[in-house]
Amino acid sequence: MPSPLEGRRIVLGVTGSIACFKAVDLASKLTQAGAAVDVVLTRGATNFLTPLTFGSITHGPVVTDVYDPQSELSMDHIAMAERADVIVIAPAAANTIAKLAWGFADDALTTTVLASQAPVIVAPAMDANMYEHAATQENVEKLRERGVVIAGPAQGRMASGLVGRGRMVEPAEIIELTKIALGKNGAMAGRKIVVSAGGTEEPLDPVRVIANRSSGKMGFAIAEAARDRGASAVIVSAPTALPDPVGVRVVKVGTALQMRDAVFAECRDADALVMAAAVADWRPVTAAVQKMKKGESDTWTIELTKNPDILAEASGDQLVKVGFAAESEDLLENAQAKLIDKGLHLIAANDITSPGSGFAVDTNKVVLLDREGGVEELPLMSKYDVGCRLLDRVERLLGR
Numbered sequence: 001m002p003s004p005l006e007g008r009r010i011v012l013g014v015t016g017s018i019a020c021f022k023a024v025d026l027a028s029k030l031t032q033a034g035a036a037v038d039v040v041l042t043r044g045a046t047n048f049l050t051p052l053t054f055g056s057i058t059h060g061p062v063v064t065d066v067y068d069p070q071s072e073l074s075m076d077h078i079a080m081a082e083r084a085d086v087i088v089i090a091p092a093a094a095n096t097i098a099k100l101a102w103g104f105a106d107d108a109l110t111t112t113v114l115a116s117q118a119p120v121i122v123a124p125a126m127d128a129n130m131y132e133h134a135a136t137q138e139n140v141e142k143l144r145e146r147g148v149v150i151a152g153p154a155q156g157r158m159a160s161g162l163v164g165r166g167r168m169v170e171p172a173e174i175i176e177l178t179k180i181a182l183g184k185n186g187a188m189a190g191r192k193i194v195v196s197a198g199g200t201e202e203p204l205d206p207v208r209v210i211a212n213r214s215s216g217k218m219g220f221a222i223a224e225a226a227r228d229r230g231a232s233a234v235i236v237s238a239p240t241a242l243p244d245p246v247g248v249r250v251v252k253v254g255t256a257l258q259m260r261d262a263v264f265a266e267c268r269d270a271d272a273l274v275m276a277a278a279v280a281d282w283r284p285v286t287a288a289v290q291k292m293k294k295g296e297s298d299t300w301t302i303e304l305t306k307n308p309d310i311l312a313e314a315s316g317d318q319l320v321k322v323g324f325a326a327e328s329e330d331l332l333e334n335a336q337a338k339l340i341d342k343g344l345h346l347i348a349a350n351d352i353t354s355p356g357s358g359f360a361v362d363t364n365k366v367v368l369l370d371r372e373g374g375v376e377e378l379p380l381m382s383k384y385d386v387g388c389r390l391l392d393r394v395e396r397l398l399g400r
C-alpha cells in the first residue's frame, strides 16, 4: 500500500534560521516516503546550509535564485509553483512570514508561493520575542485567515537561550500536516468517521481496574488513514499510551459505559462507526469507594455484570457499522456470527494467535467478511495499511 506521500510533489521552502537543520531531516523523511521534493532556499538559509546538502538528499532541484542560468528548469519558481501539490515552509523566519502576509515576491520562495495555487503549510521558527511581537502575530493571523496552515511553533528553549514560544515543530508533525493537506479533497472529504480504540478499564476500587491487552494501535491507525483521505476522524479512546494523532479529535473515556455514551453521541452525525476497541464484556457490580484492604481472607470474589454491546446497539441514519472480531479459535465462524448478530456491514476477523497480529504490534493480518458473503483475506501488513483496505470497503458502502 503506497504512503499518502508517494509520488506527490512537495515544494520545501527553507529560510534563514538555526532550525534549518531540522529541514534537512524533513527533506529526508519526505523523500523516503516517496515524495518528489523541490527545495527553495532563501539567501538567509544558504548562510546555514548549502544547496548541495538538500540536493544530495532529495536528488531533485534546489533553487536559490529567481533566475538561475545554471538550472535545467526554465523559470524554476514558476515551474515548481505550478507542479506543487503542497508547499511546506519550514523553518519560516519572521521576515518571510511578513513578506508572505503582504504578498511580496522578491526572492525565489515568495515568488513560488505567489505563483502557486497549492495549499501552504508554514512552520514558524524564531526568537520568542519576535514571534510574540504584534507585527508577527498580525502577519501569522493574516496567513491563517487566508487558509495557510500554521504549524506550531512549539514552546521550549531557543538558540538564544530564551525559553518561550518560537521553536519549529518537529518534522514528524509537519509530515502529518502535509498528509492532511494532500488528502483534504480525498475520497472521504465531508464524511465523519468514528473509530473506537484501546481497551476499556472497569474499576474495582480507586486503584484497581479490570483491563485487557489492547494497545489502541489498530484504531488509531484507522483514524489516521481516514484523516488522510479527507474524512473528519474522531477517536473514542479508552486509556492508551499513544499520543493524539495530528488532525484527529480524540475523546477520552475509561469504562465501557463511558465509551457507549461517547460513541452514541459522536455517531449522531457520523457516516461510519468502526469499533476497534476491546470493550470489557463485564464490569464489577459495584466499585469500592475506598481502596480494598487485603484483610484476613485468602480469596476475593468479584461479582460481575454484563456491559452493553456498543456496536450491536449503535444505530444511525445510514450509519455504516464495522466491527473487529478478535478470536483465538474458529476465526471465520465466530466472526460471521458477530457480523450477523450485531447488524454489521463489515467485520475484520483477527486471529490474535497468528504471528505479527494482535495486540501491541504495528502489523496485523485480518480477513474482511461482509453481509453479502464476501471473504477478503488480507496479507500481513501495517495497521495503517489494514486501515486503508478497510476504508476502501467503507468508501464503497458509503457510495452505494
Ligand code: CTP
Residues within 6 Å of the ligand: 256, 275, 276, 277, 278, 279, 280, 281, 307, 308, 309, 310, 311, 312, 322, 323, 324, 325, 326, 327, 338
Ligand atoms: N463490542 C462492543 N461492545 C461490547 C463488546 C464488543 O461494541 N460490549 C465490539 C468490539 O469493539 C468489536 C466487536 O464488538 O468490534 C466484537 O468484539 P469481540 O470482543 O470480538 O466480541 P464479543 O461480542 O465481546 O464476543 P466474545 O467476547 O464472546 O467473543
